[in-house]
Amino acid sequence: MINDILNQYKPVASEEVIHWEWVGGAEDFPGDAGACVKYKGLQVAVFNFTRIGKWYACQNLCPHKMEMVIARGMIGEAGGIPKVACPMHKQNFSLEDGSCMTTDLPALATFPVKVVDGQVFVGFNI
Amino acid sequence: MTNLVVVGNGMVGYKYLERLVSHPAFDAAQYKITVFGEEMRPAYDRVHLSAYFENKDASALEMAAASWYSQHGIELKLGHLITKVDTAAKVITTHKEEQYTYDKLIFATGSSPFVPKIEGVNKQGIFVYRTIEDLEGMISFAKKLGGRGEAAVIGGGLLGLEAAKAVKDLGLNAHLVEFAPMLMGRQLDAKGGALLREKIEAMGITVHTSKNTARFAGGEVVEAMEFVDGTSLKVDMVVISAGIVARDEIARTAGLEIGPRGGIVVNKYMQSSDEDIYAIGEVANFLGFTYGLVAPGYEMASVAVNHVLNVDASMDAMPDMSTKLKLLGVDVASFGDAVDAAGTFVPIVYENKFSGIYKRINVTPDGKKLMGGILVGDAEDYNMLLQIYKNGMKLPDNPEDLILGSRGGEGGGMGNVDDLPDAAVICSCENVTKGNICCSIKDEGAETVKAIAKCTKATSGCGGCKPMVQNILEAELQKMGRVVKNTICEHFQYSRSELYDVIKIKGITNYDDALDTIGIGHGCEVCKPALASIFASIYMETANEQPSIQDSNDRFLANIQRNGTYSVVPRIPGGEITPDKLIAIGRVAEKYNLYTKITGGQRIDLFGAELNDLPAIWEELILEGFESGHAYGKALRTVKSCVGSTWCRYGMNDSVSFAVKIENRYKGIRAPHKLKGGVSGCIRECAEARGKDFGIIAVEGGLNLYVCGNGGANPKHAILLAGGLDEDTCIKYLDRFLAYYIKTANPLTRTATWLEKMEGGIEHLKDVIINDSLGINAELEAAMEDLISNYSCEWKEAIENDAVRKRFRHFINSEDRDDNIEFVSLREMKMPKAWA
Numbered sequence: 001m002i003n004d005i006l007n008q009y010k011p012v013a014s015e016e017v018i019h020w021e022w023v024g025g026a027e028d029f030p031g032d033a034g035a036c037v038k039y040k041g042l043q044v045a046v047f048n049f050t051r052i053g054k055w056y057a058c059q060n061l062c063p064h065k066m067e068m069v070i071a072r073g074m075i076g077e078a079g080g081i082p083k084v085a086c087p088m089h090k091q092n093f094s095l096e097d098g099s100c101m102t103t104d105l106p107a108l109a110t111f112p113v114k115v116v117d118g119q120v121f122v123g124f125n126i
Numbered sequence: 127m128t129n130l131v132v133v134g135n136g137m138v139g140y141k142y143l144e145r146l147v148s149h150p151a152f153d154a155a156q157y158k159i160t161v162f163g164e165e166m167r168p169a170y171d172r173v174h175l176s177a178y179f180e181n182k183d184a185s186a187l188e189m190a191a192a193s194w195y196s197q198h199g200i201e202l203k204l205g206h207l208i209t210k211v212d213t214a215a216k217v218i219t220t221h222k223e224e225q226y227t228y229d230k231l232i233f234a235t236g237s238s239p240f241v242p243k244i245e246g247v248n249k250q251g252i253f254v255y256r257t258i259e260d261l262e263g264m265i266s267f268a269k270k271l272g273g274r275g276e277a278a279v280i281g282g283g284l285l286g287l288e289a290a291k292a293v294k295d296l297g298l299n300a301h302l303v304e305f306a307p308m309l310m311g312r313q314l315d316a317k318g319g320a321l322l323r324e325k326i327e328a329m330g331i332t333v334h335t336s337k338n339t340a341r342f343a344g345g346e347v348v349e350a351m352e353f354v355d356g357t358s359l360k361v362d363m364v365v366i367s368a369g370i371v372a373r374d375e376i377a378r379t380a381g382l383e384i385g386p387r388g389g390i391v392v393n394k395y396m397q398s399s400d401e402d403i404y405a406i407g408e409v410a411n412f413l414g415f416t417y418g419l420v421a422p423g424y425e426m427a428s429v430a431v432n433h434v435l436n437v438d439a440s441m442d443a444m445p446d447m448s449t450k451l452k453l454l455g456v457d458v459a460s461f462g463d464a465v466d467a468a469g470t471f472v473p474i475v476y477e478n479k480f481s482g483i484y485k486r487i488n489v490t491p492d493g494k495k496l497m498g499g500i501l502v503g504d505a506e507d508y509n510m511l512l513q514i515y516k517n518g519m520k521l522p523d524n525p526e527d528l529i530l531g532s533r534g535g536e537g538g539g540m541g542n543v544d545d546l547p548d549a550a551v552i553c554s555c556e557n558v559t560k561g562n563i564c565c566s567i568k569d570e571g572a573e574t575v576k577a578i579a580k581c582t583k584a585t586s587g588c589g590g591c592k593p594m595v596q597n598i599l600e601a602e603l604q605k606m607g608r609v610v611k612n613t614i615c616e617h618f619q620y621s622r623s624e625l626y627d628v629i630k631i632k633g634i635t636n637y638d639d640a641l642d643t644i645g646i647g648h649g650c651e652v653c654k655p656a657l658a659s660i661f662a663s664i665y666m667e668t669a670n671e672q673p674s675i676q677d678s679n680d681r682f683l684a685n686i687q688r689n690g691t692y693s694v695v696p697r698i699p700g701g702e703i704t705p706d707k708l709i710a711i712g713r714v715a716e717k718y719n720l721y722t723k724i725t726g727g728q729r730i731d732l733f734g735a736e737l738n739d740l741p742a743i744w745e746e747l748i749l750e751g752f753e754s755g756h757a758y759g760k761a762l763r764t765v766k767s768c769v770g771s772t773w774c775r776y777g778m779n780d781s782v783s784f785a786v787k788i789e790n791r792y793k794g795i796r797a798p799h800k801l802k803g804g805v806s807g808c809i810r811e812c813a814e815a816r817g818k819d820f821g822i823i824a825v826e827g828g829l830n831l832y833v834c835g836n837g838g839a840n841p842k843h844a845i846l847l848a849g850g851l852d853e854d855t856c857i858k859y860l861d862r863f864l865a866y867y868i869k870t871a872n873p874l875t876r877t878a879t880w881l882e883k884m885e886g887g888i889e890h891l892k893d894v895i896i897n898d899s900l901g902i903n904a905e906l907e908a909a910m911e912d913l914i915s916n917y918s919c920e921w922k923e924a925i926e927n928d929a930v931r932k933r934f935r936h937f938i939n940s941e942d943r944d945d946n947i948e949f950v951s952l953r954e955m956k957m958p959k960a961w962a
């Protein structure tokens with residue numbers, strides 16, 4: 001069962017996007033923090049990293065204890081790599097490629113984000 | 127091309143392969159490697175087998191995933207029992223009669239539990255303790271018993287103790303049955319054994335010594351154990367842990383030399399009597415003994431790898447058999463010649479029946495060398511003593527300082543990591559020396575224990591050497607002239623107290639400005655909450671002002687719990703509450719279906735609130751007159767009280783009123799770590815005030831103020847700061863004390879640890895608080911006054927502000943609730959559904 005949920009989340013590269021889901025206006029998202037959006041049963045954490053002017057998205061599910069919480073984690077950077085720390089046990093994941101930076105947990109699936117005219121879209125291949 | 131075959135895929139067989147393929151002299155093109163394992167899973171960590179009872183996660187125990195083998199071109203054949211070796215033809219045969227040839231053969235077949243031939247030993251309900259399957263068998267059998275009943279473990283050695291704890295954790299009444307008159311007879315002396323027995327019994331395990339089992343009685347299933355002395359014990363389950371026997375059966379029939387008490391005899395290169403056949407791990411008999419520990423096995427693996435690769439290495443002495451029990455809650459260790467049966471050495475013994483500590487060291491008659499020792503009840507010094515012993519280091523002038531600590535005079539009794547020779551093996555699991563560790567620091571730039579582990583693997587085995595590796599790291603960095611600067615993280619090159627001053631002096635008011643003016647990069651989860659705490663302390667800002675730098679719990683003003691729901695803790699100052707307010711809490715809990723519990727801090731916790739319900743729940747609580755209890759923040763938690771002179775016939779003052787007063791005085795104040803207080807009406811101390819960061823106890827003639835205590839993992843009694851105070855002076859001292867702590871402590875440092883690291887200790891603290899030796903008291907008092915007068919309830923702020931309320935939606939783009947949250951019922955309430 002755990003794996004069923006985990007397996008729903010597969011990373012999406014920009015060139016694979018077949019649907020850009022509109023998830024809200026940029027002002028709906030907190031600065032330098034995360035918020036969660038829903039698409040076809042998936043929970044996706046969207047981060048507005050204001051300080052470096054970038055947006056990121058990844059699965060909301062933490063592969064450590066399978067909790068839907070990543071959007072509530074603190075973001076930051078280590079050695080230049082933007083990252084999020086899970087709020088549960090502070091495991092760190094790269095926002096760029098989802099890889100775990102603190103142990104050998106499986107990577108978070110990441111999704112492309114684009115902001116057009118102040119509107120935020122997340123790219124999916126389903 | 128060498129055709130290399132390993133028989134046995136256990137801990138040591140795996141380590142052999144790992145060290146072989148990573149050896150600089152290894153050329154993959156020259157080898158065809160096959161490993162046969164009888165078990166159905168790739169090698170796993172048997173040492174931590176008991177963890178399986180807790181997490182039932184076999185993959186967490188894996189030494190390496192099956193894919194590791196294929197990545198390294200190793201053919202892994204699981205479920206293959208080797209039944210025969212033909213040394214002349216160099217062919218092995220599996221239980222399915224398949225045959226494979228080899229050029230070099232490595233035996234790593236380990237051992238199996240020794241099962242005495244006792245009548246009835248084949249009955250159901252009797253287990254051994256060696257494999258994951260054994261544990262699964264025990265778990266399902268205990269389930270059948272309904273998690274109740276009597277379980278006996280036969281054998282009072284290291285493993286037996288571990289097994290007894292395990293069956294107890296399965297819910298059964300545990301009995302430990304030992305043939306000898308004492309426990310751990312191989313490692314301990316009579317006194318140590320007796321103290322250990324007390325500790326084990328205190329854990330709820332019944333110990334039976336001098337019991338020789340004659341028969342297992344019962345039908346198909348075991349029902350009782352009958353002993354030779356005529357007594358018996360009713361049992362529903364038995365675990366036999368009476369020793370191990372080397373799995374040398376196929377080597378025996380192949381004609382290899384076997385030791386008189388078992389084990390394949392090997393030379394110092396780990397070669398058996400056939401030079402193309404090696405034996406390593408528990409199956410090997412070296413210098414007349416077999417070794418039931420993993421570290422000697424790993425050392426053998428290294429030697430055998432080197433020999434196959436023609437690199438010079440050998441095992442020249444008997445491997446070290448020192449051990450530390452890893453049982454939770456009992457500290458036991460022994461090293462070297464612990465028992466000194468021959469009576470050659472001089473024992474030095476420290477025994478404290480009151481605190482349950484027994485330490486013994488054996489030194490040479492000239493007092494120069496440490497030969498062995500025993501630690502029961504306090505094994506903190508084990509690593510250092512082991513090093514002193516192994517490296518033959520010079521002892522202090524008074525060798526008793528080693529176990530007592532130096533009393534008076536210069537320095538501690540314990541040796542210093544600097545005195546260790548480079549050859550000292552610090553991590554015996556991975557055989558890493560002090561020299562290796564220093565190299566990784568000096569030449570490879572490792573600056574954290576984690577980085578050292580990456581370079582050298584030290585600490586990655588049992589982890590017992592971590593404190594020592596940390597010490598070496600600090601000493602080396604210092605020697606390299608690096609001021610070991612206590613910086614909070616890579617983004618700010620300051621300690622917390624420096625940051626506090628810099629931020630205050632420069633008047634920096636937000637995090638981004640701090641990063642731009644005095645920091646580097648873009649921050650992280652360490653400096654953000656640390657700065658949030660500093661801003662809160664200097665400007666009394668609540669967690670609502672800069673939400674993105676708050677620790678995740680403060681951002682949502684609640685504590686995240688299993689399944690991502692939150693707990694709600696309203697403040698109940700001093701633990702005093704009216705019936706009306708009790709009813710109000712009950713009503714809210716009922717409405718939102720929350721699990722309620724009386725906490726250890728004399729208030730009520732409501733668990734299982736979903737993020738999007740938090741504002742509504744708090745709206746109702748605030749309407750009923752409640753405020754945030756700051757249970758999520760590094761802030762004042764509770765001031766516990768006892769009922770005091772208003773009701774209690776012994777009370778010397780009205781402790782409840784005073785507790786309510788100071789809880790209200792300091793509520794909302796953030797600090798480097800959480801803060802707790804207590805007020806007791808007399809020295810019976812029912813409020814446990816001395817287990818708190820600050821505690822007040824009423825005595826004849828006034829109030830005693832104690833500071834810097836805590837409960838938790840490492841309990842410390844608070845120490846008297848001043849006695850016989852009136853209320854106003856007590857509060858004045860408290861103000862200064864708290865302000866001084868808030869200004870100077872490192873992040874996440876409780877008051878006890880802060881005091882421990884403080885130069886001059888409690889005397890210095892008294893001097894600052896009472897005599898104003900630093901001349902900062904006026905400043906401290908003003909800072910505290912500022913904090914107190916600017917308090918506001920941050921939950922009230924939150925519910926009154928629509929922008930803040932928005933933070934608590936689960937989805938930005940949908941009104942749906944989190945459909946991932948599932949509860950199950952628990953005693954008329956609920957709890958999170960566990961992951962299957």
Ligand code: SRM
Nearest residue numbers: 685693725726727728729731757763836837838839840876
């Ligand atoms: C609810 C409660 C247990 C209970 O059911 O009784 C509890 C629950 C938690 N404690 Fe505690 N502690 C509770 C009383 C205590 C006490 C007893 C006391 O305060 O008198 C102690 C020992 C006293 C002390 O702190 O010195 C205690 C020592 C700890 C520690 C160890 C602190 C230490 O310095 O060693 C932690 C871990 C930490 O804070 O880092 C901890 C951490 C926690 C956390 C926050 C762990 C977590 O992050 O989830 C738990 C949060 C529960 C929640 O969501 O509300 N809890 N905890 C108690 C809440 C008291 C309250 O009303 O606020």
Ligand SMILES: Cc1cc2nc3c(=O)[nH]c(=O)nc-3n(C[C@H](O)[C@H](O)[C@H](O)COP(=O)(O)OP(=O)(O)OC[C@H]3O[C@@H](n4cnc5c(N)ncnc54)[C@H](O)[C@@H]3O)c2cc1C
Nearest residue numbers: 134136137138139164172207208235236407408418419420
């Ligand atoms: C519960 C428990 C706790 C322990 N705690 C500690 C501790 O705290 N400290 C410590 O140092 N040690 C501890 N040990 C001992 C440690 O686990 C062993 O020393 C270590 O596992 C030995 O490794 P090995 O490879 O020699 O044997 P094993 O790990 O037993 O591996 C041998 C493997 O070979 C297989 N095999 C045997 N015969 C054949 C055959 N003919 N064909 C194919 N495969 C075969 C076996 O099935 C087994 O998988 C503990 C052991 C247990 C069971």
Ligand code: SF4
Nearest residue numbers: 687725726731838839
């Ligand atoms: S003792 Fe541990 S499990 Fe119990 S509440 Fe405190 S932190 Fe949680």
Ligand code: FES
Nearest residue numbers: 062064086088089
């Ligand atoms: S659940 Fe994410 S780190 Fe543990």
